[in-house]
Amino acid sequence: MKVVVVDDDKLVCASLKTIIESEGEVEVLGLGYNGQDAIALYKQLKPDVLLMDIRMDLMTGLEAAEIILKEDQAAKILFLTTFLDDEYIIKALQLGAKGYLIKQNFESIVPSLRAVEAGQNVFGQDIVTKIPGLMTIDHREQPSYDLSDKEQELIEGVAQGMSNREISESLYLSEGTVRNRLSIILEKLNLRDRTQLAIFYYKNLK
Structure with a gap:
């Protein structure tokens, strides 16, 4: 490295x-x-x-x-x-x-x-x-993001700093499935990367 x-x-x-x-x-x-x-x-x-x-x-x-x-x-x-x-x-x-x-x-x-x-x-x-x-907001104004329970679990794993492998083991999914679903979630939420996804979690889902 x-x-x-x-x-x-x-x-x-x-x-x-x-x-x-x-x-x-x-x-x-x-x-x-x-x-x-x-x-x-x-x-x-x-x-x-x-x-x-x-x-x-x-x-x-x-x-x-x-x-x-x-x-x-x-x-x-x-x-x-x-x-x-x-x-x-x-x-x-x-x-x-x-x-x-x-x-x-x-x-x-x-x-x-x-x-x-x-x-x-x-x-x-x-x-x-x-x-x-730092990321608290008024949840009464929270819009619907059309996220399934599994997608929210994936986002929570990212917010906790877990790797794709760790998320796959905790949710009993393949690592490839985790990677693909996270890509779909990022596109759905118009976010750039895992850091922004973690911020999204603390602002909107926590």
């Missing part, structure tokens, strides 16, 4: 590189120190995952992610920050980031990178507990 690390603290960047590469089979292709670096490095190196801080000089990680994801919707961006600001979490989710971790949880970084590369969404426990509160 190829990774680019972007953080405005050069010592943190170097430390992250050491931590990530100590696990083996993961290579840090480049280090950047602001959002502009992130954009340039992503275009140049095309990493499997971009690991990036949020608050940085010149350009924030959120601003960089918005530009990168507009040009490449398949980009896999994992935020690693010290901030639990509601505004940051909501923006990261809306942009389509694949994960949001708090820096204190260094032991979870490499497993999270692997999960994101495999197509999963990764949010630290601190983030998961906040999401339902």
Whole structure:
């Protein structure tokens, strides 16, 4: 797996590189120190995952992610920050980031990178507990989305961060069936990816 690390603290960047590469089979292709670096490095190196801080000089990680994801919707961006600001979490989710971790949880970084590369969404426990509160709406105005009970169960599995294989095992469906049904659900709801589907769940079905 190829990774680019972007953080405005050069010592943190170097430390992250050491931590990530100590696990083996993961290579840090480049280090950047602001959002502009992130954009340039992503275009140049095309990493499997971009690991990036949020608050940085010149350009924030959120601003960089918005530009990168507009040009490449398949980009896999994992935020690693010290901030639990509601505004940051909501923006990261809306942009389509694949994960949001708090820096204190260094032991979870490499497993999270692997999960994101495999197509999963990764949010630290601190983030998961906040999401339902951030996404509350008035359910009296909730429209009908014409979703079957099974489709709602599939969406719930995605919202809980489960992989297609884990969902297939819990619902006794084949992995291919899960993948196909999720594609149909995304098209039906006019959503782009699993992250937006998770947001939809917390806003409309939770």
